[in-house]
Amino acid sequence: MRKALTGAYAAAEAMRQINPDVVAAYPITPQTPIMERFAYFVNNGLVDTELIRVESEHSAMSAVVGASAAGARAMTATSSVGLALMFEVVNVASGLRLPIVMNVVNRALSAPINIHGDHSDSMACRDAGWIQIYSENPQEVYEHTLLAIKLSEDHDILLPSMIMQDGFITSHSVEPVDVLDDEVVKQFVGEFKPKHSLLFDKNPLTVGALELYDYFFETKRQQEEAMNVVKQKYYSYAEELSKLTGNKYPMVEKYFLDDAEVAIVALNSAVSTTKVVVDRLRAEGKKVGLLKIRLFRPFPYEEVQDALKNVKFVGVLDRSFSFGADAPVFAEIKNALYDLEVKPKLQSYIFGLGGRELYERDIENAFNQLLSGDVSKEKRYLNLRE
Amino acid sequence: MKDLIEIRFHGRGGQGAKSAAQILAEAVMLEGKYMQAFPEYGPERTGAPMKAFVRISEKKIRTYQPVVNPDYLVVIDPSLIGFKDLIMEGVTNETVFVLNSKKSADEIKQFLGFDGKVYVIDANDIAIRNIGVNKSNMPMLGALVKVSNLVDINKVIEVFSQHFKNKLSEEVFEGNIKAIWEAYNGVNL
Amino acid sequence: MKKSWKEIPEGGLIVEPHTSLENKTGTWRSFRPVWDPQKCIHCMFCVFYCPDNAIPITKDDKPKRLDTNLDYCKGCGICANVCPTKAIEMVEEGDDQ
Numbered sequence: 267m268r269k270a271l272t273g274a275y276a277a278a279e280a281m282r283q284i285n286p287d288v289v290a291a292y293p294i295t296p297q298t299p300i301m302e303r304f305a306y307f308v309n310n311g312l313v314d315t316e317l318i319r320v321e322s323e324h325s326a327m328s329a330v331v332g333a334s335a336a337g338a339r340a341m342t343a344t345s346s347v348g349l350a351l352m353f354e355v356v357n358v359a360s361g362l363r364l365p366i367v368m369n370v371v372n373r374a375l376s377a378p379i380n381i382h383g384d385h386s387d388s389m390a391c392r393d394a395g396w397i398q399i400y401s402e403n404p405q406e407v408y409e410h411t412l413l414a415i416k417l418s419e420d421h422d423i424l425l426p427s428m429i430m431q432d433g434f435i436t437s438h439s440v441e442p443v444d445v446l447d448d449e450v451v452k453q454f455v456g457e458f459k460p461k462h463s464l465l466f467d468k469n470p471l472t473v474g475a476l477e478l479y480d481y482f483f484e485t486k487r488q489q490e491e492a493m494n495v496v497k498q499k500y501y502s503y504a505e506e507l508s509k510l511t512g513n514k515y516p517m518v519e520k521y522f523l524d525d526a527e528v529a530i531v532a533l534n535s536a537v538s539t540t541k542v543v544v545d546r547l548r549a550e551g552k553k554v555g556l557l558k559i560r561l562f563r564p565f566p567y568e569e570v571q572d573a574l575k576n577v578k579f580v581g582v583l584d585r586s587f588s589f590g591a592d593a594p595v596f597a598e599i600k601n602a603l604y605d606l607e608v609k610p611k612l613q614s615y616i617f618g619l620g621g622r623e624l625y626e627r628d629i630e631n632a633f634n635q636l637l638s639g640d641v642s643k644e645k646r647y648l649n650l651r652e
Numbered sequence: 653m654k655d656l657i658e659i660r661f662h663g664r665g666g667q668g669a670k671s672a673a674q675i676l677a678e679a680v681m682l683e684g685k686y687m688q689a690f691p692e693y694g695p696e697r698t699g700a701p702m703k704a705f706v707r708i709s710e711k712k713i714r715t716y717q718p719v720v721n722p723d724y725l726v727v728i729d730p731s732l733i734g735f736k737d738l739i740m741e742g743v744t745n746e747t748v749f750v751l752n753s754k755k756s757a758d759e760i761k762q763f764l765g766f767d768g769k770v771y772v773i774d775a776n777d778i779a780i781r782n783i784g785v786n787k788s789n790m791p792m793l794g795a796l797v798k799v800s801n802l803v804d805i806n807k808v809i810e811v812f813s814q815h816f817k818n819k820l821s822e823e824v825f826e827g828n829i830k831a832i833w834e835a836y837n838g839v840n841l
Numbered sequence: 842m843k844k845s846w847k848e849i850p851e852g853g854l855i856v857e858p859h860t861s862l863e864n865k866t867g868t869w870r871s872f873r874p875v876w877d878p879q880k881c882i883h884c885m886f887c888v889f890y891c892p893d894n895a896i897p898i899t900k901d902d903k904p905k906r907l908d909t910n911l912d913y914c915k916g917c918g919i920c921a922n923v924c925p926t927k928a929i930e931m932v933e934e935g936d937d938q
Binding site: 438538624626 | 674677678681686687688689690691693713714715716717718720
Binding site for chain 3: 361362363364424461462467469470471472473474475477480481482483484485487488491492
């Protein structure tokens with residue numbers, strides 16, 4: 267069924283159909299409409315969820331960690347400094363191997379205070395042991411939330427997932443979203459079967475015990491292995507979802523890349539805008555292409571290398587800094603290409619911090635620089651006043 | 653029809669520009685087209701000038717850049733017409749204006765230094781008479797639909813009803829419907 | 842032998858009961874309780890107060906305490922402190938133990 271939904275409402279719609287046992291959340295712009303909408307579903311009896319109102323994001327994540335350890339399917343959502351405040355417990359969730367699924371509406375971190383979209387928040391959590399999936403539009407927010415449930419809850423994975431969408435640009439933009447039937451989603455996500463549970467295990471279970479140098483390292487090695495399993499199992503779940511939606515979910519999506527001489531790499535809503543520019547430049551006969559990163563953790567190095575191996579110049583768009591170092595997406599792309607004998611030349615572009623507009627002309631300028639072979643070791647900035 | 657139609661609404665926080673944009677977009681979707689509706693937020697505050705945007709296309713809409721050159725420009729609050737720089741930003745000779753004002757189209761054209769198509773309707777008057785308050789977003793949407801023929805006005809009323817029939821008192825709800833029709837029929841083409 | 846990362850439950854979970862039995866806290870002890878059965882009236886004070894359940898008892902209707910299990914006794918001295926008949930003396934662990 268086609269519904270007019272914002273990215274935020276698309277996330278809430280997925281949550282309604284998933285019908286989690288427990289949701290705990292604290293409102294923060296621009297995540298607020300997700301929880302506002304979900305609270306409406308709870309209030310009207312459309313879900314069976316225990317909705318816990320908490321006094322902070324730290325508590326929100328703590329509550330879903332407790333619920334998940336108890337054996338409940340638990341979800342939450344946040345944004346920006348809310349995610350930052352959660353950070354301690356974000357690592358607890360992954361360290362305890364709890365399959366929590368969280369929608370993150372990307373917003374800049376303070377200071378200066380800013381309510382608009384950039385990727386500083388989720389990129390700051392890229393090493394926190396969560397699966398990270400970035401969404402181009404409300405449709406993908408909806409579908410990625412369903413996919414994340416399957417990945418996270420696999421007993422060989424048991425890692426929490428974050429699904430990203432751009433603050434305001436995606437979260438507050440109404441678009442047509444094709445929503446599956448409730449019953450189809452119910453079948454797809456299935457009943458939650460925890461591997462271990464404080465409430466339902468036969469034996470007493472201890473969660474969160476102290477581990478020092480004798481076992482901690484082994485436990486962390488397991489988390490790394492679980493990320494490897496995500497890569498192994500990703501496509502079986504992606505294909506299962508594809509059969510229902512008709513859409514594809516490659517870890518990286520190639521757009522006019524096969525014969526491209528130059529390419530731009532992007533994630534979230536910038537992907538969509540870049541596609542428009544690629545279409546226009548292709549119509550002018552220019553061999554340009556786009557690589558979209560859907561799965562950022564675990565990072566699909568081989569897929570990226572394969573997609574970009576014949577491209578001469580690659581521009582990487584980052585909506586956040588890693589101050590004093592290569593920007594997060596750029597660093598990964600550079601890593602992925604290291605093993606190639608003949609490597610593409612790279613250019614790092616920073617854009618869109620604090621919601622700064624990304625115009626098609628900015629992307630076109632970047633493509634034209636790449637087409638003329640004009641790349642440098644220095645970062646370049648799109649739509650920044652010099 | 654162009655491949656992509658872009659509309660910019662100017663209003664003040666609380667006047668319903670965002671709702672008008674969303675209702676238009678949803679009505680368009682009911683006719684099987686693709687659409688996008690999004691507000692532009694500054695510091696969110698009642699009374700602060702704000703913008704809302706709609707894109708309409710037969711094809712899937714992919715761009716997320718702000719609307720640069722609007723095909724239609726709707727001003728919901730008459731006092732905003734005075735902010736010439738704000739209103740004229742990105743306007744081309746082809747931009748069609750639909751304005752809420754007691755002034756004539758010619759007076760406004762002269763003030764803005766604009767030579768294209770300008771349609772004017774006194775939506776505040778329509779709103780006060782039908783709804784009781786100067787909530788002029790829905791009559792302005794009625795006028796836009798008449799001028800642009802972007803969508804069947806009945807679809808707009810259908811979507812408005814879905815959203816507001818249970819939220820507004822019967823009097824205010826019916827008043828809005830009457831105001832939409834009065835503006836739709838009253839705008840001088 | 843400690844287990845490899847492939848052999849332990851994920852997330853540092855402890856999925857079986859009684860794992861504290863493997864943790865011999867007796868190695869922590871610097872004072873050892875010496876129990877005098879002659880003075881003991883088997884009031885069970887020491888048994889209830891012992892934070893490590895390190896004092897075994899007989900399974901009778903009127904149970905009697907047995908000698909402290911030094912595998913788990915941390916030497917905290919609470920038993921000596923609560924004993925109404927001073928039947929427990931804390932003795933410093935020597936080099937000979």
